[in-house]
Amino acid sequence: MRTALAAVMGGALLILVSAWSGSGTVAERRTVAEHAATVDGPFAGFVEPGFPFIVSSVDAGKLGAAFPERNLAVRCVLLMLGNDTHACFDTDLLRIAAVWRGELISLTTMAQVSYGDALNKNNAVPRVLGKLMLATGVYPGWMGAEPDYRDPRPTGAYAPEIGRGPIAESLGRWNGLNVVGKEAVLSYIVSGTEMHEQVASVSASGQVGVSRTFQTGSVARALTLVVGEVSTGVASEVTGVGAVVFQGAARDTVTGVGVTGAPAGARLQVDSNRFITLRIPAGAPASRFRVVAWRGRTSDRGAVAAMMKQPVEMARYEAGGPSHWPGTVPTRGSLSPDSADYVIDRVALPMPNPWRRNVRIADIDFFRDGRAAMVTYDGDVWIASGIDRGLQKLQWKRFASGLYEPLNVQIVRDTVYVFGREGIVRLLDVDGDGEADRYENFSNLTIQTSESREFPLGMSAKPGGGFFVSMGGALDNGEKTSPAIAPGFRAGSAHSGTVQEISADGRSIRTFASGLREPNIGLDPRSGLLAASDQQGNFVPSTPVFLLDDGGFYGVTPTAHSDAPRAARPPVLWIPHEVDPSGAGEVWTTGTKLGFEGDALVHLSYAKPGPFRVFLDSTRSGVQGAVVALPGYYRTPTLKGRQHPLDGQLYLAGFRIWGSNAKDVASLVRLRRTARPNTLPVAVHAGQQGILVRFASALDAKAALDRSRYQLQSWGYVRSSRYGSGHFKHDSSAGHDRHPLDAHLSADGRTLLLVVPQMRPVMQMQLDYDLRSRQGTPLKNSLYLTVHSVDSLNLDAAGFAKLDWRASARRAESSPNAAAPVAAASAALGARVFQRSGCGGCHSTDGTTAGKTGPTLKGLYGSRVTLSKRPTPRLADDAYLRESILDPSREQVQGYEPFMPSFRGVLSDAEVSALVLYIKSLGARTAR
Numbered sequence: 001m002r003t004a005l006a007a008v009m010g011g012a013l014l015i016l017v018s019a020w021s022g023s024g025t026v027a028e029r030r031t032v033a034e035h036a037a038t039v040d041g042p043f044a045g046f047v048e049p050g051f052p053f054i055v056s057s058v059d060a061g062k063l064g065a066a067f068p069e070r071n072l073a074v075r076c077v078l079l080m081l082g083n084d085t086h087a088c089f090d091t092d093l094l095r096i097a098a099v100w101r102g103e104l105i106s107l108t109t110m111a112q113v114s115y116g117d118a119l120n121k122n123n124a125v126p127r128v129l130g131k132l133m134l135a136t137g138v139y140p141g142w143m144g145a146e147p148d149y150r151d152p153r154p155t156g157a158y159a160p161e162i163g164r165g166p167i168a169e170s171l172g173r174w175n176g177l178n179v180v181g182k183e184a185v186l187s188y189i190v191s192g193t194e195m196h197e198q199v200a201s202v203s204a205s206g207q208v209g210v211s212r213t214f215q216t217g218s219v220a221r222a223l224t225l226v227v228g229e230v231s232t233g234v235a236s237e238v239t240g241v242g243a244v245v246f247q248g249a250a251r252d253t254v255t256g257v258g259v260t261g262a263p264a265g266a267r268l269q270v271d272s273n274r275f276i277t278l279r280i281p282a283g284a285p286a287s288r289f290r291v292v293a294w295r296g297r298t299s300d301r302g303a304v305a306a307m308m309k310q311p312v313e314m315a316r317y318e319a320g321g322p323s324h325w326p327g328t329v330p331t332r333g334s335l336s337p338d339s340a341d342y343v344i345d346r347v348a349l350p351m352p353n354p355w356r357r358n359v360r361i362a363d364i365d366f367f368r369d370g371r372a373a374m375v376t377y378d379g380d381v382w383i384a385s386g387i388d389r390g391l392q393k394l395q396w397k398r399f400a401s402g403l404y405e406p407l408n409v410q411i412v413r414d415t416v417y418v419f420g421r422e423g424i425v426r427l428l429d430v431d432g433d434g435e436a437d438r439y440e441n442f443s444n445l446t447i448q449t450s451e452s453r454e455f456p457l458g459m460s461a462k463p464g465g466g467f468f469v470s471m472g473g474a475l476d477n478g479e480k481t482s483p484a485i486a487p488g489f490r491a492g493s494a495h496s497g498t499v500q501e502i503s504a505d506g507r508s509i510r511t512f513a514s515g516l517r518e519p520n521i522g523l524d525p526r527s528g529l530l531a532a533s534d535q536q537g538n539f540v541p542s543t544p545v546f547l548l549d550d551g552g553f554y555g556v557t558p559t560a561h562s563d564a565p566r567a568a569r570p571p572v573l574w575i576p577h578e579v580d581p582s583g584a585g586e587v588w589t590t591g592t593k594l595g596f597e598g599d600a601l602v603h604l605s606y607a608k609p610g611p612f613r614v615f616l617d618s619t620r621s622g623v624q625g626a627v628v629a630l631p632g633y634y635r636t637p638t639l640k641g642r643q644h645p646l647d648g649q650l651y652l653a654g655f656r657i658w659g660s661n662a663k664d665v666a667s668l669v670r671l672r673r674t675a676r677p678n679t680l681p682v683a684v685h686a687g688q689q690g691i692l693v694r695f696a697s698a699l700d701a702k703a704a705l706d707r708s709r710y711q712l713q714s715w716g717y718v719r720s721s722r723y724g725s726g727h728f729k730h731d732s733s734a735g736h737d738r739h740p741l742d743a744h745l746s747a748d749g750r751t752l753l754l755v756v757p758q759m760r761p762v763m764q765m766q767l768d769y770d771l772r773s774r775q776g777t778p779l780k781n782s783l784y785l786t787v788h789s790v791d792s793l794n795l796d797a798a799g800f801a802k803l804d805w806r807a808s809a810r811r812a813e814s815s816p817n818a819a820a821p822v823a824a825a826s827a828a829l830g831a832r833v834f835q836r837s838g839c840g841g842c843h844s845t846d847g848t849t850a851g852k853t854g855p856t857l858k859g860l861y862g863s864r865v866t867l868s869k870r871p872t873p874r875l876a877d878d879a880y881l882r883e884s885i886l887d888p889s890r891e892q893v894q895g896y897e898p899f900m901p902s903f904r905g906v907l908s909d910a911e912v913s914a915l916v917l918y919i920k921s922l923g924a925r926t927a928r
Contacts, residue, residue, distance in 0.1 A: 044356035052184040055404035060098035060128045068137035073097040074163040085201035091174040095141025102130025124479040134228045142190040145222035158482040158491035163449030176440040180321035204306035209294030219284040233273035243268040256304040261289035320431030325398035333391025338674040342631045347668040350396035360655035363640040365411045370646045379403035400436040408459035419459040443506035447493040452478040460523035465504025470519040473497035487721040488538030489558035497559025515553040522586030533583030541717035541725030543583045544571030573625035573786035582607035585640040593648025609634035615684040619789035626684035626785040636667035659841030687793035690756035697773045698749030711768040712739040724901020734905035740816035742808040746799030755808040830918025862924040866894045
């Protein structure tokens with residue numbers, strides 16, 4: 001039980017299974033039935049037949065002595081070439097990393113491995129499964145006149161790391177690709193020369209090779225194309241249009257290369273019986289030519305000449321191509337009755353669909369006309385129309401596919417941009433058929449390594465052009481591809497745990513903020529304020545909400561990317577782990593349609609799904625804040641959200657993969673403000689005299705002035721390298737300080753003043769209130785505040801000009817509020833604590849382990865637990881369970897990561913005892 005009794009691990013992601021509410025046409029239903037009859041399981045395969053590419057990381061190393069030992073492409077366009085042949089084009093190094101026949105790859109990235117198994121997190125870097133035909137090493141695929149077979153990119157924190165971002169633009173730049181039916185035409189620039197390339201399989205005389213057809217601009221500087229590297233070459237031959245490298249003592253294996261249509265002066269060459277290259281001289285005119293490569297028995301080498309005789313052709317990519325996903329998928333949403341001030345409507349997702357595609361919505365944005373673009377974690381983009389009040393005539397159109405674990409979509413001037421592991425991709429519909437034909441690289445300057453938790457978490461468009469993007473930290477879990485550098489962290493890239501600013505042309509990047517763990521961001525286009533959440537974990541004591549400053553450092557040492565000591569900027573507010581264990585998106589809303597009386601910030605929680613209204617409180621020393629949960633029960637994690645430009649309501653998307661209290665796998669919902677009176681606060685301020693809370697509705701005075709209806713407590717956290725933090729009083733002992741208060745109500749009944757004696761700065765305050773409006777509507781909720789400064793509140797402006805607040809403070813001190821009742825320890829209380837504290841997000845109570853980051857609690861008591869730092873197992877008795885709850889980082893269960901926060905001071909002694917009793921009630925084993 002040593003990992004996360006109530007913690008949710010850092011990368012907050014989410015998968016979806018949802019009923020198809022639309023009836024569909026007969027043809028559409030028949031298509032679904034036909035697919036269901038031919039493919040096992042609820043979804044077709046992750047790799048879609050007939051579509052020419054997906055982007056993934058691919059490891060083609062250690063596949064035989066003839067090929068490079070190290071050959072990882074972090075950003076690989078995986079091309080389906082026909083003839084059971086596949087190729088990996090490395091967009092960072094502009095090289096064909098590998099060509100092979102047979103099986104594709106092990107589909108083990110996080111999205112791939114969880115595609116049909118929602119909670120499967122056993123991810124790894126995908127490996128080539130087929131038989132290699134051709135490969136190159138970790139160096140650019142195109143070079144100058146004098147080749148240098150070394151990686152020219154600067155090293156990162158971990159020198160052997162291959163993921164170092166793209167090569168310098170002076171050497172080359174990836175422009176993207178064009179889709180034409182089953183073909184993909186690659187586009188890039190090398191040393192100022194524009195290149196288009198189409199890779200295909202080619203067969204002759206029973207042999208299969210690979211062809212690369214190039215359309216080049218004029219060549220300003222001499223270029224060298226590295227066709228392949230043969231590590232075991234023993235001899236070579238070069239003719240005018242062909243080259244071979246022999247392998248084996250008997251020279252019975254050969255790699256052959258031929259070229260057709262190359263510009264005058266171009267020549268094939270073999271360096272050191274190893275590197276097969278094509279040299280193109282400076283001044284060569286624009287041309288179209290083909291390079292063919294093949295590997296096999298020397299006796300079959302004549303097949304290369306036959307392959308070269310085929311015409312040098314390239315798909316006509318300029319005008320788009322045929323549709324892959326004709327038609328739309330109709331669905332019908334469901335509306336909630338207007339029974340409260342805020343209700344949740346469900347927007348039915350396109351499941352099932354004719355392509356039997358999983359639809360795990362990760363983010364949403366809107367076109368000016370109200371249509372929505374939604375990106376899925378599995379690399380698809382859907383366009384939804386018919387989003388109106390009733391949600392009864394939704395139409396879903398597939399727009400794009402093949403992207404690499406995208407978590408962000410933004411629409412800028414009605415153009416769709418997606419941010420995934422390949423960078424920011426601009427999607428263009430060239431021929432107007434409703435599908436993207438051009439997958440254009442807007443910017444791939446974010447440095448992405450193969451670390452699975454280095455997520456492309458956030459993206460916000462800047463009003464003047466360009467974007468802010470946030471990168472997750474390289475958390476120490478999953479497949480280990482770089483060494484640990486601090487508790488909870490691996491080396492990762494220079495961009496891990498940072499927010500990067502990308503210029504309006506996408507050609508430059510700079511670090512805007514650093515020292516973050518798993519940041520999600522949101523930009524207010526009016527004020528320019530950039531908000532960010534983070535997630536509790538190592539160096540992050542609880543969930544924070546930040547307003548980021550240019551150059552700011554936010555406390556996570558491993559992602560500072562600097563040895564110089566720096567003071568951490570404080571958050572606007574902290575949110576207790578029990579309330580939000582895993583912060584997600586930040587959404588800025590405008591106008592009054594959501595009942596916020598103007599522009600507002602909404603914070604989203606993943607693990608305990610739902611939105612929170614953030615109140616910003618400016619003081620002389622900076623900005624502090626408060627937060628209150630918006631009403632509603634969310635069955636699916638809320639990862640990202642956006643306000644609709646027409647109806648003004650809040651649309652929330654998410655899917656489940658990490659531990660969460662959510663029950664559904666994925667969904668899209670609408671938080672809708674009804675005509676019923678608003679029960680929420682609209683402003684919160686803390687200062688010298690206490691706390692001012694202004695409500696949307698007038699309060700019942702009798703209830704508002706009754707001090708027994710309030711409970712106010714505060715505590716602090718300790719920021720350290722340990723996972724999370726306990727709760728500590730002002731005197732540093734474990735627990736919470738309780739505060740007396742006196743209540744006052746303004747003449748209009750909307751502003752509440754709670755006078756608090758001896759107000760002082762504190763990391764966390766919790767105000768529980770149980771009130772009612774003048775109309776009798778219950779107003780029961782909790783406010784969570786962070787108080788950095790206790791400036792004097794303007795009581796005159798708030799409606800309390802004649803109040804002697806010092807006398808009120810003395811009254812509060814002389815008759816403090818009654819202490820909260822303490823329930824006796826019992827298994828029933830322990831079950832409630834287990835649920836309230838989110839323990840079920842990481843631990844099951846029924847013996848299952850699927851989707852859980854900690855061991856099951858069923859049968860734990862009385863068992864022998866193998867710990868990572870103990871030579872012998874330990875008995876799971878009362879003392880062990882209490883220690884696991886209060887000091888979880890002391891020891892860890894073998895095979896689990898130390899990702900559980902301390903509950904010291906969070907739970908009372910009675911609650912800890914009750915939790916132990918509950919675990920005992922789940923079954924005990926007799927120790928031997």
